[in-house]
Amino acid sequence: MDFSFISTIIFLPVVGAILIAFLPGLSPRMIKRLAALFTFVPFVLSIVLFCNFDLAPGAVGGIQFEEKLLWIPAINAHYHVGVDGLSLPLMLLMTFLGFLAVLISWKVDLRPREFFAWLLLLETSILGVFCSLDLLLFFLFWEIEVIPMYFLISIWGTGRKEYSAIKYVIYTLFGSSMMLAGILSLYFATGSLSMVDIAQEGLAMVQSVMPAAAIFFLLLTGFAVKLPVFPFHTWLPDAHTDAPTAVSVVLAGALLKMGGYGMIRVCVSIFPEVAWAYAPILIVLAVVNVLYGAAVTLRQTDLKRLIAYSSISHMGYVLLGIFALGGVSLVGATLQMFSHGVITGLLFAMAGLVMHNTGERGLRKLGGLVRQMPVIAVVFSVAGLASLGLPTTSGFAAEFLVYIGSYSSPVFEGIRFCTVLCVLGIVVTAGYILWMLQRVFYGPVREQFSGVADAGILERVYMFAFVAVIMLVGIYPAILTDVIKTGVMPVVGLLGG
Amino acid sequence: MNFWLFTPEISLAVFAIVVILLDLVVPRKGLLTLVSIAGIAVAAGFSVVMWGMSPQAIFSNMLAVDSFALFFKLLFLGIAALVILASTDYVSRFARFQGEYHALVLLSCLGMMLMAATMELISIYVALELTSISLYILVGFLKDARSSEASLKYLLLGAVASATLLYGMALVFGVTGETRLGEIAVVIQALAPDGVLANPALILGVVLMAAGFGFKIAAVPFHMWVPDVYEGAPTPVTAYLSVGSKAAGFAVILRVFYSAFGLPGWLSLDWGLVFAVLASIGMTLGNVAAIPQTNIKRMLGYSSIAQAGYIMVGLATVGLSSAADVAGRSGLIFFLTSYAFTNLGAFIAIIAISNKVASDRIGDYSGMGRRAPLLALALSLCLISLIGLPPAAGFMAKFYIFSGAVQHGLLWLVVVAVINSVISAYYYLRVVRVMWLGKPVSEERVPSSGALKLALVISCLGVLVLGIIPGYIIKLAEMAASMFVF
Numbered sequence: 001m002d003f004s005f006i007s008t009i010i011f012l013p014v015v016g017a018i019l020i021a022f023l024p025g026l027s028p029r030m031i032k033r034l035a036a037l038f039t040f041v042p043f044v045l046s047i048v049l050f051c052n053f054d055l056a057p058g059a060v061g062g063i064q065f066e067e068k069l070l071w072i073p074a075i076n077a078h079y080h081v082g083v084d085g086l087s088l089p090l091m092l093l094m095t096f097l098g099f100l101a102v103l104i105s106w107k108v109d110l111r112p113r114e115f116f117a118w119l120l121l122l123e124t125s126i127l128g129v130f131c132s133l134d135l136l137l138f139f140l141f142w143e144i145e146v147i148p149m150y151f152l153i154s155i156w157g158t159g160r161k162e163y164s165a166i167k168y169v170i171y172t173l174f175g176s177s178m179m180l181a182g183i184l185s186l187y188f189a190t191g192s193l194s195m196v197d198i199a200q201e202g203l204a205m206v207q208s209v210m211p212a213a214a215i216f217f218l219l220l221t222g223f224a225v226k227l228p229v230f231p232f233h234t235w236l237p238d239a240h241t242d243a244p245t246a247v248s249v250v251l252a253g254a255l256l257k258m259g260g261y262g263m264i265r266v267c268v269s270i271f272p273e274v275a276w277a278y279a280p281i282l283i284v285l286a287v288v289n290v291l292y293g294a295a296v297t298l299r300q301t302d303l304k305r306l307i308a309y310s311s312i313s314h315m316g317y318v319l320l321g322i323f324a325l326g327g328v329s330l331v332g333a334t335l336q337m338f339s340h341g342v343i344t345g346l347l348f349a350m351a352g353l354v355m356h357n358t359g360e361r362g363l364r365k366l367g368g369l370v371r372q373m374p375v376i377a378v379v380f381s382v383a384g385l386a387s388l389g390l391p392t393t394s395g396f397a398a399e400f401l402v403y404i405g406s407y408s409s410p411v412f413e414g415i416r417f418c419t420v421l422c423v424l425g426i427v428v429t430a431g432y433i434l435w436m437l438q439r440v441f442y443g444p445v446r447e448q449f450s451g452v453a454d455a456g457i458l459e460r461v462y463m464f465a466f467v468a469v470i471m472l473v474g475i476y477p478a479i480l481t482d483v484i485k486t487g488v489m490p491v492v493g494l495l496g497g
Numbered sequence: 498m499n500f501w502l503f504t505p506e507i508s509l510a511v512f513a514i515v516v517i518l519l520d521l522v523v524p525r526k527g528l529l530t531l532v533s534i535a536g537i538a539v540a541a542g543f544s545v546v547m548w549g550m551s552p553q554a555i556f557s558n559m560l561a562v563d564s565f566a567l568f569f570k571l572l573f574l575g576i577a578a579l580v581i582l583a584s585t586d587y588v589s590r591f592a593r594f595q596g597e598y599h600a601l602v603l604l605s606c607l608g609m610m611l612m613a614a615t616m617e618l619i620s621i622y623v624a625l626e627l628t629s630i631s632l633y634i635l636v637g638f639l640k641d642a643r644s645s646e647a648s649l650k651y652l653l654l655g656a657v658a659s660a661t662l663l664y665g666m667a668l669v670f671g672v673t674g675e676t677r678l679g680e681i682a683v684v685i686q687a688l689a690p691d692g693v694l695a696n697p698a699l700i701l702g703v704v705l706m707a708a709g710f711g712f713k714i715a716a717v718p719f720h721m722w723v724p725d726v727y728e729g730a731p732t733p734v735t736a737y738l739s740v741g742s743k744a745a746g747f748a749v750i751l752r753v754f755y756s757a758f759g760l761p762g763w764l765s766l767d768w769g770l771v772f773a774v775l776a777s778i779g780m781t782l783g784n785v786a787a788i789p790q791t792n793i794k795r796m797l798g799y800s801s802i803a804q805a806g807y808i809m810v811g812l813a814t815v816g817l818s819s820a821a822d823v824a825g826r827s828g829l830i831f832f833l834t835s836y837a838f839t840n841l842g843a844f845i846a847i848i849a850i851s852n853k854v855a856s857d858r859i860g861d862y863s864g865m866g867r868r869a870p871l872l873a874l875a876l877s878l879c880l881i882s883l884i885g886l887p888p889a890a891g892f893m894a895k896f897y898i899f900s901g902a903v904q905h906g907l908l909w910l911v912v913v914a915v916i917n918s919v920i921s922a923y924y925y926l927r928v929v930r931v932m933w934l935g936k937p938v939s940e941e942r943v944p945s946s947g948a949l950k951l952a953l954v955i956s957c958l959g960v961l962v963l964g965i966i967p968g969y970i971i972k973l974a975e976m977a978a979s980m981f982v983f
Binding site (some may be wrong): 070071072073074075136139140141143144146147150151154155162166169170173174177178180181184185187188 | 827881884886887888892893896897899900903904908911912915916918919922923926929930933934966967968971972975
């Protein structure tokens with residue numbers, strides 16, 4: 001195909017960001033329209049891409065819509081982008097959330113020019129991570145993301161926003177510095193920066209520089225901070241809680257997935273033997289993530305903090321799915337990333353709306369809102385039920401696949417027990433979700449909330465979009481799993497399973 | 498001998514004298530800037546014409562005209578040009594001697610150019626002194642208490658460093674009987690390992706020379722002068738010191754250690770490891786000491802100690818790699834280039850801000866994002882580049898220099914370096930935070946002159962181009978690294 005789809009999708013938002021930042025005399029209204037335009041077009045284009053994605057058996061495992069240019073000859077780095085079954089759903093997710101994030105931010109009036117410029121730059125960097133097939137390019141996009149996040153949290157956030165922002169930056173940079181060391185070692189072990197080539201040609205040479213396991217863990221640290229994996233998770237509640245709503249949506253929805261995606265694309269694909277050897281440790285960490293995350297969530301009294309901690313628990317399922325190292329579990333993990341992105345995106349959007357309309361976020365102070373905001377209450381409940389994995393929602397499909405996959409996984413003896421423990425996590429999830437819904441929407445009506453507004457037209461539009469995606473994937477998961485399978489098959493081939 | 502090969506240096510010296518003379522007769526001082534820039538342009542023109550020629554040595558093997566020297570000459574000329582552009586407003590603070598200011602900038606640039614080109618111990622010393630003495634005067638140019646103190650401190654410590662260097666050179670000469678680098682290398686290679694070890698004077702000489710040069714590049718433990726001098730000197734001079742003098746120091750170290758002490762392998766392995774250790778100490782110390790600073794020039798002083806540490810990772814790589822391998826050298830050269838653009842950009846923004854605010858306290862930068870959005874944006878970009886984040890030059894520079902180090906088994910050093918980058922993010926971002934999040938001290942806008950804007954635009958473009966499409970400059974750096982005259 002002549003038209004370079006991927007580059008257009010990646011770079012349209014940043015073009016919008018530059019226009020917004022430097023065109024003189026833009027009114028706030030105009031800025032928002034521009035931002036919406038420059039995120040809507042990539043969204044449409046990625047749908048077009050999704051529809052044109054070749055599912056034929058012959059195309060399995062192939063990178064499609066590939067673009068490759070020599071970038072820095074001296075170190076054999078390429079501008080190499082493309083999508084396969086793993087990255088396409090995540091790219092679609094990001095463009096979807098990117099557009100909705102602009103709609104969610106429609107009421108931002110503080111320094112809108114900078115806000116939307118950073119938001120659009122953030123979208124470009126995350127899209128770049130999902131589409132890069134060259135390690136240097138991947139790392140470049142991975143690092144760029146830090147800057148807009150820092151500004152978005154520290155300027156437009158709430159609470160201890162500056163502390164949270166710098167904490168986020170330091171954690172991320174710590175992880176990515178380990179990753180850089182890993183990438184450099186990998187580069188000199190193989191002489192190549194191409195993820196595809198390295199994965200296919202194997203790692204016979206790695207031993208010469210250092211043990212493959214060391215490189216594996218250097219890289220894994222970077223991804224583990226982002227996912228986040230216990231004990232690297234403590235940045236997450238702070239960042240999520242203090243970030244502005246749209247940023248929480250993107251952060252929980254798409255940014256965490258960079259970690260899971262990286263684990264599959266880099267760690268598991270390039271180091272299958274090491275992954276087999278160390279999977280038990282990571283499975284145990286996954287169980288800790290699920291149960292510890294859920295237990296801590298139960299204790300939260302702040303609406304956003306509660307959702308933030310629930311993300312840690314849900315990302316545990318992704319980790320479980322990935323390191324069960326089977327075809328079904330990997331499909332499940334990828335679907336869980338997509339599904340969690342949409343569900344938690346919606347949860348954060350709803351939480352933001354409740355906070356915006358009532359001016360309150362403490363669960364002890366909210367209550368009885370179902371009368372004032374029935375629409376929000378219904379949608380919030382749908383999102384909550386999806387989050388605890390109710391059938392017909394995407395959450396069910398994804399978690400079910402993860403459980404089936406990991407229960408039958410031959411990774412190690414105890415994995416069945418671990419899976420059962422994770423399934424128990426659902427019970428706790430049901431507990432906190434229902435408790436939260438009850439606290440916010442039911443119970444005695446409170447005087448101070450009598451004049452509180454329900455969702456407006458714009459809000460209903462994006463709420464509908466979220467719910468539609470959740471239900472669509474829940475009822476007909478094959479629409480995504482067929483695509484994901486084409487990406488997972490080659491990984492499974494490398495794993496020898 | 499081909500005299501033509503010396504034209505860049507001659508033309509620059511001539512223009513330096515012309516500037517002083519013009520100052521006597523011309524009332525409009527703006528002309529001095531123009532003439533200085535013209536002098537730099539002429540010298541740069543001559544250097545560009547010579548690029549790509551086969552390397553040669555002139556003045557009976559005292560000066561090299563190779564890609565390495567030419568690359569650095571162009572780099573120093575570029576730095577001097579930006580410094581002069583950035584000084585246009587600042588010089589009006591000096592009541593008199595504007596001509597001398599410009600002339601001294603040109604003369605120290607001449608000294609740096611010679612430092613990159615000399616291949617003989619005595620001329621190295623002369624070139625170094627030409628650079629240093631011009632800089633001693635420039636540091637004291639403000640004539641207030643701080644500036645004078647800085648100048649005196651720099652002079653005294655610099656003199657000690659020069660003496661150390663000279664002592665080291667004398668010892669090396671005493672053992673080898675040669676002052677030309679190539680000949681020294683021949684003598685050392687002729688000594689068997691036992692012969693070298695039986696000559697502690699030679700080892701001492703090498704160590705003392707490293708110490709003398711270490712002063713120039715602000716390597717720990719010879720960094721004590723940096724914060725005070727950076728704080729007290731006129732800001733354009735600080736900028737000049739932080740990039741020009743440092744790059745010249747690294748150029749001369751690279752040439753001396755690579756040409757004279759590069760072989761036998763175990764000797765270069767030894768000094769490679771010494772530099773690796775110095776690098777890790779320098780990075781850590783510089784970054785940790787920068788955290789509590791409240792004066793931005795002082796903070797950048799400590800940051801430059803840390804950056805010298807990162808650059809020494811390249812030196813360590815050179816020591817550990819075989820002579821034919823250019824990765825370490827070209828990584829170092831590329832890092833110096835991107836560091837030059839980055840740090841100059843940061844200092845130019847600081848100059849522009851201080852012209853209005855008349856303070857270097859970080860607290861006074863509060864709300865600069867509103868008062869001078871473009872200046873704040875440029876400064877933020879440069880600070881992000883100093884952290885080593887994309888899309889700025891610092892990212893590529895670190896990636897490139899660290900990749901060489903990993904290749905030669907210095908993974909531990911790279912891990913120290915990347916962790917240091919994380920530490921550095923804390924204090925660099927603090928400035929960014931103050932500028933964009935703080936409340937403006939006053940609503941007054943901060944204007945900047947055309948020359949300053951031009952200089953700032955050039956450095957920021959450099960930062961971005963080196964960060965996004967570094968291919969071409971890396972190619973030039975590899976050429977520079979591979980074409981050495983012995």
